[in-house]
Amino acid sequence: MARSVTNFYSYVLNRAVDISVVVPSVTCPESLGLTGETPSHQLPAPFPVLYLLHGFGNNHAQWMGYSNVEMYAEERRIAVVTMSAENKGYAKVGGDDFKRFVDVELPEFVTSYFPVSAKPEETYIAGLSMGGFGALYHGLAHPERYRAIGSFSGGIGINPETLANNVHIGDQGAPLPEEYDLAALAKKDVEAGVKLPPLYIACGTEDFLYKANAAFVDELKGLGTDITWDAVEGYTHEWRFWDLEVERFLDWIPRDDIYAKMGKRSV
Numbered sequence: 001m002a003r004s005v006t007n008f009y010s011y012v013l014n015r016a017v018d019i020s021v022v023v024p025s026v027t028c029p030e031s032l033g034l035t036g037e038t039p040s041h042q043l044p045a046p047f048p049v050l051y052l053l054h055g056f057g058n059n060h061a062q063w064m065g066y067s068n069v070e071m072y073a074e075e076r077r078i079a080v081v082t083m084s085a086e087n088k089g090y091a092k093v094g095g096d097d098f099k100r101f102v103d104v105e106l107p108e109f110v111t112s113y114f115p116v117s118a119k120p121e122e123t124y125i126a127g128l129s130m131g132g133f134g135a136l137y138h139g140l141a142h143p144e145r146y147r148a149i150g151s152f153s154g155g156i157g158i159n160p161e162t163l164a165n166n167v168h169i170g171d172q173g174a175p176l177p178e179e180y181d182l183a184a185l186a187k188k189d190v191e192a193g194v195k196l197p198p199l200y201i202a203c204g205t206e207d208f209l210y211k212a213n214a215a216f217v218d219e220l221k222g223l224g225t226d227i228t229w230d231a232v233e234g235y236t237h238e239w240r241f242w243d244l245e246v247e248r249f250l251d252w253i254p255r256d257d258i259y260a261k262m263g264k265r266s267v
Contacts, residue, residue, distance in 0.1 A: 001025055001074040001267070003064070008109060012101045019106070020060045021114050022070050023047055023079045024259070029266045037265070046117040047079040048257045049110070050250070051102070053127030053134045056155075056163065059084040067243040072250050074267045077259035079116045081106070089160025090134030091180070102138055103145075122257050126150030126200070126249055128242045129209075133158050133182070136199075140185040143196050148253045150200040152245040153237055156182060156212040183219040190223045198226040200252055202245045204235025228252060 002025040010017045024047060026039045052069065054062050060082040063069050073080045083106060085098050092099045111118040125146050127135040132154025139149035159176055178184060189196055199220065203213040210231070217229045230248065235241035 001070050003070065004114070005060075006113075010101060010105060012097055012105045017101075018060050018084050019110075020064055020082045021079065021110060021116070022064070022073055023115060024074050024077045027074065027265065027267045035266060043115055045258050046111070046115050046122075047077065047259060048122035048124070048255060049079040049081060049116045050124045050126060050253075051081050051083075051106070051135075052246070053085065053090060053125070053131030054082060055127070055129030055131050056087055059086075063246075066239040067246055069243075069246050071267055072247045075264050076250050077262060077265070078250065078255075079114070081110050081116070085131075085134070087130070087163050089130055089155075089158060089163050089180075090137060091160035093160050093163075099138070102134070103142060117257070120145050121147050122255075124148050124150070124253055126152070126246070127154075128152045128245075129237065130155045130158065130163065132156075133160075133180075136182050137180065137185070139197060139199075140182060140189060143189060143194055146197050147255075148198045148200065150202075150245075150249040150253075151213075152202045152242050152249075153204065153207050153209055154201065154213060154216075156209065156216045183216060186220055186223055186225065190225070196225050198228070198254060200228045200230070200249050202230040202232065202241075202248070204237070204241045205231055205233050206236040207241075208237060 001022050003022045005020050007016050007018050029035050030037050030039045063082050088098050090098050110116050125135045125139050132151030136151050139146050201217050203210050220227045
């Protein structure tokens, strides 16, 4: 796996930002001739990509540091992009328009500078906690841009404007603006005849966000959406659960790209 930590100037945020991009590359087993594949850095096509969003208090580095997502992506031949969104819920808060950054500038930059696909059918978005909210918020607002959406211990019911004031994700208390009501966003799509991408929602049964996630899943099922719900006994709001779920998500996502047809590989 080739990993790049990139700092570039954002024309949306008007400052330098950090992202991490990992793309599959030649593996040691391949170079030793143990897999039957001929090592080469020549690519048959850009890689499918997962935009993977971090949680409250984290940044672009935590997914790579606390989980095995880099190995999972290498095995499955998919690129992964992480970013630093501070504590602003991937929304437009104050003078920082993270909504436009995620919707427009981030994929524009990544697909221009890395061998990553710009096709909606090869683009996925997921995240944990605040990032789970962010994935659903962006995916439901622009369902035509993503093949599938994932949320792990998602911050259902959070208000990004309150988060920006460093209020804990589970103790905000302020009324929820309609813009951040994820169930309402999904209902609006369905009523407009918009086809939603398949949704993967996961939460540990001991998580303080479990009840909110379970209720959200029930609402989505009532709308007739294509949803997979993974409630796992015993887990709380923790990295061992998110490491488990990101691998399950990568195995679950629908894929028709050339790399998926090559199958899972050893790393």
